[in-house]
Amino acid sequence: MKILITYYSQTGNTEKIAQSIYKGCEGKEVEIKPIKEVDPSTLGDYELVFLGSGIYASRVNKSLADLIDAATELPPKFVFFNTHASRVPYQDGFRVVKEKMGEKSEIINEFDCCGDNxxxxxxxxxxxxxxxxxxxxxxxxxxxxxxxxRPNAEDLENAKKFAHSVIQKL
Ligand SMILES: Cc1cc2nc3c(=O)[nH]c(=O)nc-3n(C[C@H](O)[C@H](O)[C@H](O)COP(=O)(O)O)c2cc1C
CATH class of the missing domain: 1.10.1200 (Non-ribosomal Peptide Synthetase Peptidyl Carrier Protein; Chain A)
Incomplete structure (x- = not known):
């Protein structure tokens, strides 16, 4: 099974979470790269894509929706992850991405974490x-x-454990 971890990270917080997710996927065939390096025509080659971004003005970066738009085929499963400065968990930033995906893929889990502003x-x-x-x-x-x-050592460990539990359930 091929797994892709890809993300947009303006100031590096989401990238740290992505790297912890990568560690949590140890033992699997997994690639990690910033979203600008992903060829949209390859997205369908993966069984699972971890897709992440920081939250900017209440939304994930536009490059995530653009990737979904440009993909010729989508993977069957996504996991969304984000970092945000608000105290409460925040998932609404993916609304546009979810709309673009429609019923084509399943979002099997979501992870969010605080990120220093x-x-x-x-x-x-x-x-x-x-x-x-x-x-x-x-x-x-x-x-x-x-x-x-933030994300601090505990946050990074949580992200790693989260990814590990996702992988175990596949
Ligand atoms: C331009 C800008 C806008 C932001 N807007 C929000 C926001 O609307 N809500 C929020 O919770 N955090 C907001 N933040 C905080 C970021 O989501 C947070 O610091 C996140 O960890 C940044 O991720 P990154 O380091 O991967 O870019 C904003 C940060 C920046 C730089």
Whole structure:
């Protein structure tokens, strides 16, 4: 069985998760590459594709939907994964990708993880915090602290275990 792990990652968080997923697939025939390196005409060659992205303005990157659009054939199974800065799990970012896929493939599982918002430099983040009213500011500072360095070692281990459990059930 051939497996592909592919992702869009602007600041590297989703790429770290992709690499942990790769480790969780140990023993299988698995390829990992950024989405821009995937030839859409090969997507149907895989039994399973792990497809991931960071969340930007509430959506995954457009390249994911573009890949589905351009593929001549889709794999029978997908697993979606994403990283986001919000505290709560977030899967709605894949809405457009899901619409494009329709009933052609099955989404067998989804994984999400927090990712530090390193796309905005710390100095700018701090100046934004300073403009908030005290109560909101405290909340935002706590959130920023909680997010710092994510995905952390535990997140990466969770991603690896997640991939391993997906593979075991195939
Ligand atoms: C331009 C931009 C927009 C973002 N928009 C959101 C958002 O709408 N919701 C959210 O939870 N996180 C948002 N984030 C945070 C990212 O989703 C988070 O840092 C993620 O881990 C980035 O993944 P990457 O490092 O793979 O690019 C945004 C980050 C950037 C840089």
């Amino acid at each position: 390193i796309g905005v430099p710390e100095a700018i983040r701090n100046s934004m915090l300073e403009k908030l009213p005290p109560e909101k500011r405290k909340e935002a500072e706590e959130h920023q602290q909680w997010l710092k360095g």
